[in-house]
Amino acid sequence: DAPISVRTLSEALGIKANDLLRKLMAMGSMATINANIDDELAVMLAMEFGMTLDVVHERTAEDDFMQAFAPAAEADALQPRPPVITILGHVDHGKTSLLDRIRKSKVVESESGGITQHIGAYQVEYNGHPITFVDTPGHEAFTAMRARGANVTDIVVLVVAADDGVMPQTVEAIAHAKAAEVPIVVALNKIDIPNVDTAANVSKIFGELAQQGLNPVEWGGDVEVVKTSATTGLGVSDLLATLETIAELHELKADPDRPATGTCLEASISEGRGVVATVLVREGTLRVGDVVVCGDGYGRVRALFDDQGRSIDKAGPSFPCEISGLDVVPDAGENFAVVDDVGRAREVAEARRLRTRDAAQAERQTVTLENLYNRM
Numbered sequence: 001d002a003p004i005s006v007r008t009l010s011e012a013l014g015i016k017a018n019d020l021l022r023k024l025m026a027m028g029s030m031a032t033i034n035a036n037i038d039d040e041l042a043v044m045l046a047m048e049f050g051m052t053l054d055v056v057h058e059r060t061a062e063d064d065f066m067q068a069f070a071p072a073a074e075a076d077a078l079q080p081r082p083p084v085i086t087i088l089g090h091v092d093h094g095k096t097s098l099l100d101r102i103r104k105s106k107v108v109e110s111e112s113g114g115i116t117q118h119i120g121a122y123q124v125e126y127n128g129h130p131i132t133f134v135d136t137p138g139h140e141a142f143t144a145m146r147a148r149g150a151n152v153t154d155i156v157v158l159v160v161a162a163d164d165g166v167m168p169q170t171v172e173a174i175a176h177a178k179a180a181e182v183p184i185v186v187a188l189n190k191i192d193i194p195n196v197d198t199a200a201n202v203s204k205i206f207g208e209l210a211q212q213g214l215n216p217v218e219w220g221g222d223v224e225v226v227k228t229s230a231t232t233g234l235g236v237s238d239l240l241a242t243l244e245t246i247a248e249l250h251e252l253k254a255d256p257d258r259p260a261t262g263t264c265l266e267a268s269i270s271e272g273r274g275v276v277a278t279v280l281v282r283e284g285t286l287r288v289g290d291v292v293v294c295g296d297g298y299g300r301v302r303a304l305f306d307d308q309g310r311s312i313d314k315a316g317p318s319f320p321c322e323i324s325g326l327d328v329v330p331d332a333g334e335n336f337a338v339v340d341d342v343g344r345a346r347e348v349a350e351a352r353r354l355r356t357r358d359a360a361q362a363e364r365q366t367v368t369l370e371n372l373y374n375r376m
C-alpha cells in the first residue's frame, strides 16, 4: 500500500500543508511536506480539522507481486521436495569438512585461511534422494549469514567439535535455529581426536547442550546427537540417516508447476557476468528466460548454473543455483519471485528503489533534526 505524504493529504483535505505540519507538530510528530505519514495518523489529523478521512489504497504492482508468495491453492498440486539442511556451528568446528566428506569434495582446501566467508549451497544424492545443504561461516563476523541460512532451512545440523564443546557461535546458532523454529540435529564432530570420545568428555558436552535447551536423546531428551569425524568419515552415514528420518517425518512438499519463488542467499557483481546471485528455489520451477524480481533488482534470467558451475535450464523446489541477469545486486536474504511481464517487474523494482531512497533520505533528515535539537 502506497504511503500518504503530507502534500497528498493537504491536497485531499483542501488544507494548507503548513497548517497540517503545525498540527502534526502539536500532536508530537515532526514532519516535512514530502514526509510520509501512516494511515492512522492521517485519519487522526483529518479529525483534528473536523473531517473524516477514508483511506483507500490503490492496488500496486507490489501487491500483485506479493501474490506470488501466497500458498498453493490446491493441496494436490504439492509434490515431495528435497529437504534443505543448514550447517551451523562455531568457527573451525568442522562444518565445511563435514560437508566435503558428504559431498566427496574439497572445498576447505580452496578457502582462504580455511575460513568460510560466504554461504555455499549444494545438492547431494543420498539413498537415491536429493538433499540440499547450506554451509555457513562460523566466524563471529557473519551473524547475518547464519541467520539467513537458518531462515531458509528445514533442519539445522549443529556442528560441535568434541574437543572444544559449546562455544559462543554455537549458542548463537542455536538461537537462530530456534527463531526459525526448525529441528536441530547435533553432529559431535572431531570424535577421532585422541581422548575426546570418553564418557566424561561426552557427558560434559551433553551437559552444555542441555543447558542450551538441547536435551540429547541419550539423556531422555529429543535432540539427536550423532558422533562424527569429517576426517575419518566415522558417523557420517549415521548423520545422513538421521537427517533422512527427520525429513521424512516432515513430509516436505512444494508445487513445482507454479512460477518460481525463493530466496537470495548471496549476490555480487562478477567480472564479465554482471550481477550473479546464489538463490534457493522454494516453490515452483525457475527457468532461463524467466523474469524475476529480487529485492530492488529485476531482470530476465540469462543463465542458470548448478552448484558445480554446470549450465542448467531449470531449477525446481529446494534446488540451489546461481542466476545471472539481474540489473542490480539484491541484498542477501531477499526473496525473489518470477513475474510474467518485464514491465511489471520494472514497476515493482523501481517502486522499491524509490522507497529505499526515501527511507535513506528520511533517516538523514531525522539525523539532521536530532543534531539540531542537540545544538539547541
Ligand code: GTP
Pocket (backbone or CB within 6 Å): 089, 090, 091, 092, 093, 094, 095, 096, 097, 098, 108, 114, 115, 116, 117, 136, 137, 138, 139, 189, 190, 191, 192, 193, 228, 229, 230, 231, 232
Ligand atoms: P569455518 O567455516 O571457518 O567456521 O570453519 P568450519 O567449521 O567450516 O571448519 P573446517 O571444516 O574448515 O575445519 C576446521 C579445521 O578442523 C580443519 O583444519 C579441519 O581439517 C579440521 N577438522 C574438521 N573436522 C575434523 C574432524 O572430524 N577431525 C579432525 N581431527 N579434524 C577435523
Ligand code: MG
Pocket (backbone or CB within 6 Å): 095, 096, 097, 114, 115, 116, 136, 137, 138
Ligand atoms: Mg567452513
